[in-house]
Amino acid sequence: MAPPTGTSDAPFGRMLTAMVTPFNADGAVDYPGVQRLASYLVDEQRNDGLVVSGTTGESPTTTDAEKERILRAVLEAVGDRAMVIAGVGTNDTLHTVELARQAQRAGAHGLLVVTPYYSKPPQEGLYQHFATVADATALPVMLYDIPGRSGVPIALETLLRLAHHPAIRAVKDAKADLFTSSQVLAYTELAFYSGDDTLNLPWLSVGAAGFVSVIGHVAGADLAAMIGHYRAGEVAAALEIHQRLLPVVSGIMNRAGGAIMVKAALKLIGQDAGVVRLPLVEATTEQIALLRADLVAGGLKITGD
Numbered sequence: 001m002a003p004p005t006g007t008s009d010a011p012f013g014r015m016l017t018a019m020v021t022p023f024n025a026d027g028a029v030d031y032p033g034v035q036r037l038a039s040y041l042v043d044e045q046r047n048d049g050l051v052v053s054g055t056t057g058e059s060p061t062t063t064d065a066e067k068e069r070i071l072r073a074v075l076e077a078v079g080d081r082a083m084v085i086a087g088v089g090t091n092d093t094l095h096t097v098e099l100a101r102q103a104q105r106a107g108a109h110g111l112l113v114v115t116p117y118y119s120k121p122p123q124e125g126l127y128q129h130f131a132t133v134a135d136a137t138a139l140p141v142m143l144y145d146i147p148g149r150s151g152v153p154i155a156l157e158t159l160l161r162l163a164h165h166p167a168i169r170a171v172k173d174a175k176a177d178l179f180t181s182s183q184v185l186a187y188t189e190l191a192f193y194s195g196d197d198t199l200n201l202p203w204l205s206v207g208a209a210g211f212v213s214v215i216g217h218v219a220g221a222d223l224a225a226m227i228g229h230y231r232a233g234e235v236a237a238a239l240e241i242h243q244r245l246l247p248v249v250s251g252i253m254n255r256a257g258g259a260i261m262v263k264a265a266l267k268l269i270g271q272d273a274g275v276v277r278l279p280l281v282e283a284t285t286e287q288i289a290l291l292r293a294d295l296v297a298g299g300l301k302i303t304g305d
Contacts, residue, residue, distance in 0.1 A: 016211065088133070251298075
């Protein structure tokens with residue numbers, strides 16, 4: 001299956017969602033549900049890319065075999081009309097290489113590689129980790145810079161070095177350092193994607209290619225419209241969408257964590273993705289009530305319980 005074609009400034013597409021993994025009530029992966037959700041995100045929420053088995057997909061609690069089968073299910077469902085990016089990052093370089101090669105064999109269009117978490121490696125360790133993974137396959141790589149979870153940011157100098165690697169094409173940024181990222185954008189050909197829904201519009205203003213979103217599960221079409229308006233010079237229209245979605249961002253991102261609240265939100269809009277796996281737990285009745293109000297305030301239609 002030939003992957004969709006990106007552009008030089010947006011090699012992985014523009015509107016991507018970091019997709020949750022649907023589970024059945026017993027905690028097993030719901031593979032038909034995986035395909036339904038992927039199709040919904042592409043066909044109704046206007047995503048031209050999906051990240052599979054990222055942290056929002058509960059990658060720490062899915063096995064390597066499950067990751068491969070999830071990836072193949074998504075590729076079968078939407079791989080002819082959306083970029084499908086496999087999350088393969090771990091804090092073990094050799095394991096990450098194994099997952100990257102597994103993803104290539106399965107047909108992934110690209111890789112998302114997060115900064116090794118907990119280990120807190122020095123910058124030279126980050127450089128060698130990312131370069132080693134990028135050398136392991138022929139797939140394009142998106143780095144994921146999220147020091148709030150990994151413990152270590154990718155420094156400016158390290159990003160400038162990594163930009164010379166031909167396979168490293170982009171960065172998903174959840175560091176919120178727009179100035180440093182602007183320097184990387186100015187001095188390299190790396191594409192940047194907003195990895196923080198609170199800063200989607202500001203990211204566009206400094207040259208981001210697009211978004212890797214969490215709220216894209218329920219507001220992807222709105223975010224795609226925001227990107228379109230901004231790129232057309234219709235800044236006021238983009239700002240209107242940004243402001244309208246503020247309660248949606250707050251409700252999903254600021255209460256109990258992305259995967260928990262996304263699955264609650266999907267159920268509220270009639271796209272049930274099942275339960276979460278421990279150590280995550282289900283949203284409380286109070287959290288769901290507040291989330292319902294946030295989604296309605298953001299203009300979303302509630303159809304489920």
